[in-house]
Amino acid sequence: MADGLTIRIAGPDDHDAIAAMNQAMDRFYRPGDEPDASADVVALMERIRADRQLGTQVALAFHGSEPVGIAFFALIHPGRRLGGLLFLKDLFVAEEARSFGTGEAMMRFLARFAAAKGIRRIDLTAEPGNAGAQRFYERLGMKVRPAIFYRLEGEALARLAAD
Numbered sequence: 001m002a003d004g005l006t007i008r009i010a011g012p013d014d015h016d017a018i019a020a021m022n023q024a025m026d027r028f029y030r031p032g033d034e035p036d037a038s039a040d041v042v043a044l045m046e047r048i049r050a051d052r053q054l055g056t057q058v059a060l061a062f063h064g065s066e067p068v069g070i071a072f073f074a075l076i077h078p079g080r081r082l083g084g085l086l087f088l089k090d091l092f093v094a095e096e097a098r099s100f101g102t103g104e105a106m107m108r109f110l111a112r113f114a115a116a117k118g119i120r121r122i123d124l125t126a127e128p129g130n131a132g133a134q135r136f137y138e139r140l141g142m143k144v145r146p147a148i149f150y151r152l153e154g155e156a157l158a159r160l161a162a163d
Helices: 012-029 038-050 102-116 131-139 154-162
Strands: 005-009 057-063 066-076 085-093 122-124
Touching: 005 102, 012 038, 012 057, 012 066, 012 085, 057 102, 066 102, 085 102, 102 122
Parallel strands: 085 122
Antiparallel strands: 005 057, 057 066, 066 085
């Protein structure tokens, strides 16, 4: 399947493909839950496009005209001595496109994109129970960097924002 694979940064004309891949990701990671509605995903992508402070970018992989992979990421420039980072929030490859090099091609695309922007590293998180993802990232040469991952959401986020 890697033959005929095209990967590019998504644009406004790709919102339907983004919505379709987001729904596939929802069905894979949250079976039994209703996926986000296409209209909600398109509205979010419009909001991201209109508000440059949101900083989210999307890469899409297509086999022919069919979307088969998606990556949500942001470029971040920390301290003066660091070369910045590409933070990969989500990388998802449709089940029918796995084991054909699609994920590796997407990571290669992101690495080239980062290098072209002067970014010197890619950071991401993987779920502790997702051994397949861990093997995939380690096979690409990524190293586990011990850290404690924190999240502030829901009522706690609202409370902190209100104080």
